[in-house]
Amino acid sequence: xxxxxxxxxxxxAATVIVGSAGAASAADMMxxxxxxxxxxxxxxxxxxxxxxxDWTGFYAGGFVEYGWGADVVxxxxxxxxxxxxxxxxxxxxxIGYNYQNGSFVVGIEAxxxxxxxxxxxxxxxFGGAVANVKYDWFATIxxxxxxxxxxxxxxxxxxxxxxxxxxxxxxxxxxxxxxxTRAGFALGAGVEYAFSKQLSxxxxxxxxxxxxxxxxxxxxxxxxxxxxxNHVRVGLNYHF
Numbered sequence: 001x002x003x004x005x006x007x008x009x010x011x012x013a014a015t016v017i018v019g020s021a022g023a024a025s026a027a028d029m030m031x032x033x034x035x036x037x038x039x040x041x042x043x044x045x046x047x048x049x050x051x052x053x054d055w056t057g058f059y060a061g062g063f064v065e066y067g068w069g070a071d072v073v074x075x076x077x078x079x080x081x082x083x084x085x086x087x088x089x090x091x092x093x094x095i096g097y098n099y100q101n102g103s104f105v106v107g108i109e110a111x112x113x114x115x116x117x118x119x120x121x122x123x124x125x126f127g128g129a130v131a132n133v134k135y136d137w138f139a140t141i142x143x144x145x146x147x148x149x150x151x152x153x154x155x156x157x158x159x160x161x162x163x164x165x166x167x168x169x170x171x172x173x174x175x176x177x178x179x180x181t182r183a184g185f186a187l188g189a190g191v192e193y194a195f196s197k198q199l200s201x202x203x204x205x206x207x208x209x210x211x212x213x214x215x216x217x218x219x220x221x222x223x224x225x226x227x228x229x230n231h232v233r234v235g236l237n238y239h240f
């Protein structure tokens with residue numbers, strides 16, 4: 001065996017020794033690495049973003065309200081008896097549907113409320129005149145449109161309003177009494193907060209303007225009744 005053969009043998013042997021040592025070291029490192037452990041539920045919840053509240057769907061609920069209005073009572077223009085300011089509490093039910101697209105929410109809502117709004121006045125004009133106004137009930141059907149910030153919704157609304165008004169004027173020259181159902185419009189705005197998937201709390205303001213009516217009574221006497229009212233409502237809705 002010459003010196004070149006000896007050198008080749010030594011090089012091969014060294015390569016085998018280094019390779020064996022590297023393989024043993026790698027195997028040893030593999031044995032030292034602990035197996036992967038599954039993430040805990042808390043870690044998964046932290047990694048995954050919270051689900052945004054979805055307002056889409058049907059809902060129904062109830063509300064309480066406080067309402068007030070004003071009506072100038074005249075018997076024979078330009079003579080004014082005075083101003084009645086009906087006010088009082090009420091309550092009712094509502095039902096509706098929302099559809100959400102991104103941050104925008106549109107829908108429609110119908111409601112029915114019973115009211116205790118009333119007022120009366122008595123004046124010395126025409127030998128003594130009495131006027132009484134009472135709002136018995138209100139109903140509306142209104143589209144809604146708003147913007148959702150997760151489980152917080154801000155919206156505007158407007159649509160058809162219908163109400164029952166009991167209007168009475170009496171004077172020595174004659175009297176007038178009408179209990180009627182009148183139609184008009186409603187406008188308003190509100191905020192709603194969903195504190196769970198099914199339940200939400202809302203606060204709403206509505207302005208209702210019902211048909212104005214002028215009625216004749218007695219010889220040459222007439223009176224005009226307007227149906228303007230303001231409503232502040234607080235309600236609870238259940239979402240299906």
